[in-house]
Amino acid sequence: MNNNKVAVVTGASAGIGEATVKRLIEQGYTTYAAARRLDRMTNLEKLGAILLSLDLTD
Amino acid sequence: MSSLIMPATAPTELWKTSPLTKPAASSRSMFSDLPASCSWSQPLMRQQGSGKILNVSSIGGKGWEPIGAWYHATKFAVEGFSDCLGVELKPFGIDVIVIEPGAIRIEWGQIALDTLHQASGHTAYAPQAEEKRAMFLAVAGSACDPDIVAREIIKTIRSSRPKTRYAVGFFAKPSVLMSTFMPDRFNDWMIGMITKTLLKQQRGKAGVQVA
Numbered sequence: 028m029n030n031n032k033v034a035v036v037t038g039a040s041a042g043i044g045e046a047t048v049k050r051l052i053e054q055g056y057t058t059y060a061a062a063r064r065l066d067r068m069t070n071l072e073k074l075g076a077i078l079l080s081l082d083l084t085d
Numbered sequence: 086m087s088s089l090i091m092p093a094t095a096p097t098e099l100w101k102t103s104p105l106t107k108p109a110a111s112s113r114s115m116f117s118d119l120p121a122s123c124s125w126s127q128p129l130m131r132q133q134g135s136g137k138i139l140n141v142s143s144i145g146g147k148g149w150e151p152i153g154a155w156y157h158a159t160k161f162a163v164e165g166f167s168d169c170l171g172v173e174l175k176p177f178g179i180d181v182i183v184i185e186p187g188a189i190r191i192e193w194g195q196i197a198l199d200t201l202h203q204a205s206g207h208t209a210y211a212p213q214a215e216e217k218r219a220m221f222l223a224v225a226g227s228a229c230d231p232d233i234v235a236r237e238i239i240k241t242i243r244s245s246r247p248k249t250r251y252a253v254g255f256f257a258k259p260s261v262l263m264s265t266f267m268p269d270r271f272n273d274w275m276i277g278m279i280t281k282t283l284l285k286q287q288r289g290k291a292g293v294q295v296a
Contacts, residue, residue, distance in 0.1 A: 034088040034242070037122055042191035043141060046235035047090055054239055056088075 035059040037081060040067040048076050088137045088242045089126040119163065123170060127179070134178040137242050140167045141184045141234075142250075144257050147264035150276045152205060152217045171249060182241055183250040187257030188228040194221060219284040229254040 034051045038044040039060035045068075051058040052075045060071045061081035068078050123138055130136030145153065146160035164183055171181035198221050205214035237253040252261040264272060 034090060035126065036090045037118075043186065043189060043231045043234045044090075046231035047238050050232070050235040050239050054243075 032056045033059070035061060035079075037061045039071065039076070040064045045071065049074060052076060088139065089122065090139045090141075090238060090242075116159075116162065120166065127174070127177075130174075130179045131177045136178070137180045137182060137247065138167075138170070138174070139182045139184055139238060139241065141186065142167070144185050144187050144252065144260040144264075146183070146185055147261050148272065148276070149264075150217070150220075150280070151213045152201065152210065168249070180247055181249075182247050184234065184238060184241070185250055185252040185257060185261055186234050187252070187254035187260060188224040189231050189234060189254050190225070190228040191231055194225050194228070197221065216280040216284045219287045220280050222287060223283040224255070227255045 032055065034056045036044050036048050036051070036058065039048050040062035044060075044062070048058055048060045048071050052071075058076045059079050060068050060076040061079040062068060063081065065078055065080050068076065072078050119140065123140075126136070126138060130138075140163050142163040143160045145157050146164040149157050167181050167183045174181055198218060201214055201217060201221075205211065208214075234253055237251055241247050241251060252258045263275065267275075
């Protein structure tokens with residue numbers, strides 16, 4: 028089987044979420060960064076995060 | 086191995102006088118967003134027989150303070166929801182972990198201060214709101230970088246047998262210990278004393294600057 032380490036972080040556009048995405052990428056995780064504000068995650072995309080536009084409020 | 090990390094439950098609009106206000110729409114982040122995220126991550130984790138769900142609560146998920154009812158209600162909810170989920174998902178090999186940050190330097194603080202003033206600054210609860218403000222400002226000076234929480238999260242998801250909760254950041258461990266082990270009335274007294282002292286200190290500082 029594969030040894031892929033995958034992580035999804037919600038609220039990733041700022042604060043604790045953003046800091047966590049950076050550390051996960053550094054540790055070799057395939058990291059999905061989810062938030063409403065995609066435009067505020069371009070820095071994370073450059074680092075290698077896969078962006079998800081996620082607005083769970085219905 | 087997969088992990089779902091959810092720090093998206095720190096609604097800033099919730100700092101206001103409890104008896105006079107309704108919950109803000111953002112309280113949905115706890116009662117709808119967080120359960121929804123937990124649901125969609127489960128099928129894959131069940132299928133692979135492993136996974137970790139980390140919900141970021143706060144030291145406010147254990148303690149309490151004036152003006153914070155709506156905020157603390159959501160944080161207590163994160164704790165209760167996660168604990169129930171944890172025992173439900175254990176048989177499937179999925180760990181549910183609660184992270185309880187203390188004071189962390191994020192944009193949250195300033196937004197909370199603004200809404201606090203707007204909602205409560207001109208009500209019968211204004212003096213309490215002012216004490217709360219003094220506390221926010223005092224804590225802001227000692228708040229930790231969010232990277233401290235990020236590193237704790239990495240350690241947790243790499244652990245083969247993680248604990249159920251981790252308190253991390255400025256004042257997190259003593260605060261959680263106090264809320265858990267000290268009598269309720271002691272904690273009531275303590276929070277009152279801390280906020281009054283901080284307000285006095287800040288007034289003192291302001292006085293010095295004027296002089």
